[in-house]
Amino acid sequence: MTALTADQIARVKATVPVLAEHGTTITKHFYKRMFAHHPELKNLFNQTHQQSGNQPETLARAVYAYAANIDNLGALGPAVSRIANKHASLNIRPEHYPIVGRHLLGAIVDVLGDAVDQPTLDAWEVAYGQLANIFVGTEAKLYQGAAWSGFRPFKVARKHVESDEITSFYLTPADGTAACGFEPGQYVSVTRFVDKLGVDQPRQYSLSDAPHGKWLRISVKREDGREDAAPGHVSNLLHAGVEEGTIVHVSAPMGDFTLDRKKTTPVVLMSGGVGVTPMTSMLSTLLADGSERSVTFVHACRNSRVHAFREWLNETVASHPNLKRVVFYEAVDAGDRKGIDYDFEGRLDVAQIADRIIVPDADYYICGPVPFMRAQRDGLTALGVDAARIHTEVFGSGAVE
Template sequence: MTALTADQMARVKATAPVFAELGPTITKHFYQRMFDAHPELKNVFNQTHQQSGSQPETLARAVYAYAANIDNLGALGGAVTHIAHKHASLNIRPEHYPIVGRHLLGAVVDVLGEAVDQPTLDAWKVAYEQLAQILIGAEAKLYEQASWSGFRPFRVIRKQVESDEITSFYLAPADGAPAGGFEPGQYVSVKRFIDRLGVDQPRQYSLSDAPHGRWLRISVKREAGRGETQPGHVSNLMHDGVDEGAVVHVSAPMGEFTLDRSKATPVVLISGGVGITPMASMLSTLIAEHSARKVAFVHACRNGRVHAFRDWLRGAAATYPDLKRVVFYEQVEADDRAGGDHDFEGRLDLARIADDIVLPDADYYLCGPVAFMREQSAALAARGVDPARVHTEIFGSGMID
C-alpha cells in the first residue's frame, strides 16, 4: 500500500469541504455509475436506501469525515469498527473495493470536471486505497472469528406475533447443525429475493434471544411506509410471505453493540420502539446466566398494541430479583393498564425516573431512533453519567452497504 505524502494529505484535507457541499450529488452519481457497470451489486446494496437517497447521503458524510480527519484517523473513533461489522454482515469482500474506488473517483471527475486537478485525484486515490486496506484488514479478522462464512440456509421453525408491528422468527440451520454462538446485542443479515426489484436484498435484524446454539431469533418490524417513505420490501415479505418451514439465508452474527458480560456492575437498558430487540437479547442472557447484576429495563413505545415482548418483560420483572422495569406509553389507549402494561404516560422522560435508573458505575445501552438516542444520551450526560459508559446502536447504513 502506497503511503500518503504530506502534500497528498493536505490536498485531501483541503478538498474535504467539497463533500460537505456536493457530496450527495457525487455519491448519487457514483451509485448509478457503479450499478450500470456492475448490476450484480444491486444484490448487495439496499435499494430502498438508494431510492430514498439516504445511502448516498450516508456515504457522502462518511467520505467527508474521513477526508477531514485524514491526518488524525483516531478522531473517527469507532466508525471504522462499525462499518467493518456492517460490511462483514453483508459479505463485502476485498474484490469489491477496487470496483467501489474506481467508480467513486470516476464520479468525482464526472461531477467536478476541471475543478479537480490530477495531483488531487491521485491523492484521493491513495487515500481511498488506504481506507480500503484498513477496512479489509478489520473485516478479515471478523471473518476469521465468524461462526460461518457467507449466507447460510436456515429454516423457520416458529413464527410468533409479538405486537401489531413486530413478529419473531425462530431460525434453525437447515442442515441440522448447531446454530452457533453470538454476543447479545449483535445482528444478522437476512437475504430475500424481491420480485418487484428483480434482485436479492439483505436486511440486518438484531438477534432478540439469548445465545444457546439451538436457534437464532430475529424480531422484525413491518415497515408500512408513511408519506413519502416507501414500505419495507424485506420486512413486509417476511411478515406476509415467510411462514414456518420456509428457508431464509442468514449471515453470521456481527455488531460491536454488545453486552459486556465480564462485568458485575449494574446494567441499564433503554429502548424505543423496535429498539427493544437487542435489549431482549441482553436481558435474556443475564437471566439465562443467573446473573446477580442489577438491571433497569426502560422502554418507550406508542401504546400496548405495538409493545413487543410485553408479557415476557412482565414475567421477567416478577422472577428476576434485581430487575426494575419501567415502561412509557406515549399514547395510552383504553385497554392499556397502568401499573401492568405501562408505568408512565407520555414520552420517555429520564428526569421522572432518574433516581431509580441512574446507578453508580452502571453501563447504559441505548437503542432506538437516532433522535431518541440523542435525547436520552443528553439526559444521561446532564445527570453526570460518563459518556464512556453510554453505548448506542444505530439501525442504518454503513459506508458502502
Template sequence: MTALTADQMARVKATAPVFAEHGATITKHFYKRMFAAHPELKNIFNQTHQQSGSQPETLARAVYAYAANIDNLGALGGAVTHIAHKHASLNIRPEHYPIVGRHLLGAVVDVLGDAVDQPTLDAWAVAYEQLANIMIGTEAKLYEGASWSGFRPFKVMRKQVESDEITSFYLAPADGASAGGFEPGQYVSVTRFVDKLGVDQPRQYSLSDAPHGKWLRISVKREAGRGEAQPGHVSNLMHDGVEEGAVVHVSAPMGEFTLDRKKTTPVVLMSGGVGITPMKSMLSTLIAERSKREVTFVHACRNAKVHAFRDFLRHAVSEYPNVKRAVFYEEVGASDRQGVDYDFEGRIDIGRIEADVLLPDADYYLCGPVAFMREQREALVARGVDASRIHTEIFGSGML
C-alpha cells in the same frame, strides 16, 4: 501499499470542503455509475436507501470525515469498526473495493471536471487504497471470528406474533448443525428476493434471544410506510411471505453494540419501539447466566398494541428481584393497567425515573429511533452520566 506523501495528504485534506458542498451529488452519481457497470452489486446495497438518498448522503459524510481526518485517522476508529461490522454482515469482500474506488474517483471527475487536477486525483487514489486496506484488514478479523462465512440457509422452525407490528422468527440451521454463538446485542443480515426490484435485498435484524446454539431468533417490525416513507420491501415479505418451514439465508452475527458480560455493575436498557429487540437479547442473557447485576429495563412505545415482549418483561420483573422496569405508553387505552401493562403515560422522561436509572457505575444501552437515542443520551449526560458508559445502536446506511 503506496504511502501518502505530505503533499498528497494536504491535497486530500484540502478537498474536505468540496465534499461538504458537493459530496451528495458525487455519491449519487457514483452509485448510478457503479450499478450501470456492475448491476450484480444491487444485491448487496439496500435499494430503498438508494431511492431515498440516505445511502449517498451517508457515504458523502463518511468521505468528508475521512478527508478531514486524513492526518489523524485514529479519530475515525469507532466509525471504521461500525462500518466494518456492517460490511461483514453483508459479505463485502476485498474484490469489491477496487470496483468502488474506480467508480468513486470516476464520479469525482464526472461531477467536478476541471475543478480537480490530476495530482489531487492521484492523491485520492492513494488515500482510497489506504482506506480500503484498513477496512479489508478490519473485516478479515471479523470473518476469522465468525461462526460461518457468507449467507447460510436457515429453516423457519417457528413464527410468533409479538405485537401488531413485530413478529419473531425462530431460525434453525438447515443442515441440523449448531446455530453458533453470538454476543447479546448483535444482529444478522437476512436476504430475500424482491420481485418489485428484481434483486436480492439484505436487511439487518437484531437477535432477540439469548445465545444457546439451538436457533437464532430475529424479531421483525413490519414497515408499513408512513408519510413519505415507503413500505419496507423485506419486512413485508417476511411477515406475509415467510412461513414456518421456509428457508431463509442468514449472515453470521455481527455488530459492536454488545453487552459487556464480564462486568458486575448495574445495567440500564433503554429502548424505543422495535429497539427493544437487542435489549430483549441482553436481558434474556443476563437471566440465563443467573446474573445478580441490577437491571433496569426502560421501554417506550405508542400503545399496548405495539408493545412487544410484554409478558416476558412482566415475568422477568416478578421472578427476578434484581430486574426493574419502567414502561411508557404514549397512548393509554381504557383496558391498560398501570403497574401491570405500563408504568407511565407519555414519552420517556428520565426525570420521572431517576432513582431507577441513575445508578453508580451503570452502563447504559440505548436502541431506537435516532432522535430518541439522542434525547436520552443528552438527558443522561446532563445528569452527570459519563458519555463513555452510554452505548448506542444505529442501523442504516454505512457502506464505503
C-alpha cells in the same frame, strides 16, 4: 500500500469544503455509475435507501469525515468498527473495494470536472487505497472469527406474533446442526429476493434471544410505509410470505454493540419501538448466565398494541428481584393499564426517571430510532453520566453523532 505524502494529506484536507457542498451529489452519481457498470452489486445494497437518498447522504458524511480526519485516523476507530461489522454481515469482500474506488473517483471527476486537478485526484486515489486497506484488514479478522462464511440456509422452525407490528422468527440451521453462539446485541443479515426490484435484498436484524444453541431468533417490525418512507420490502415479505418450514438465508452474527458480560456493575437497557430486540437478548443472556447484576429495563413505544415482549418482561420482573422495568406509552389506549402495561404516559424522559436509572458505575445500552437515541444520550450526559458508559446501536443509514 503507498503512504500519503504531506502534500497529499494537505490536498485531501483541502477538499473538505468541496465535499461539504457537493458530497451528496458526488455519492448519488457514484451509486448510479457503479450500478450501471456492476448491476450485480445491487444485491449488496439496500435499494430502498438508494431511492430515498439516505445511503448517498450517509456515504457523503463518511467521505467527509475521512477527509477531515485524514491526519488523525484514530478518531475514526469506532466508525470503522461499526461499518466493518456491517460490511462483514453483508459479505462484502476485498475484490469489491477496487470497484468502489474506481467509480467513486470517476464520480468526483464527473461532478467536479476541471474544479479538481490531477494531483488532487492522485492524492484521493492513495487516500482511498489507505482506507480500503483498513477495512479489508478489519473485515478479515471478523471473517476469521465468524461462525460461517457468506449466507447459510436456515429453516423457520417457529413464527410468533409479538405485537401488532413485530413478529419473531425462530431460525434453525437447515442441516440440522446446533445454532451458533453469539454475543448479546449482535445481529444477522437475512436476504430475500424482491420481485419488484428484481434483486436479492439483505436486511439486518438484531438477535432477540440468548445464545443457547437451539435457534437464532429475530424479531422483525413490519414497515408499512409512511408519507415520507416507502413500505419495507423485506419486512413485509417476511411477515406475509415466510411461514414455518420456509428456508431463508442468513449471515453469521456480527456487530460491536454488545453487552459486556464480564462486568458485575449495574446495567440500564433503554429501547424505543423495535429497538427492544437487542435488549431482550441482553436481558435473556444475563438471566441465562445467572447474573445478579442490577438491571433496569426501560422501554418506550406508542401503546400496548405495539408493545412487543410485554408479558415476558412482566413475568421476568416478577421473578427476579434484581430486575426493574420502566415503560412509557406515548399514546395510551383506553384499555392500557398503568402499573401493569406501562408506568408513564408520554415520550421517554430520562430526567423524569433519574431516581430510577442514574446508578453509580452503570452502563447504558440504547437502541431505537436515531432521534430517540440522541435524546437519551443527551439526557443522560446532562445528568452526569460519563459518555464512555453510554452505548448505542444504529441500523440502516443513520448516525447518532
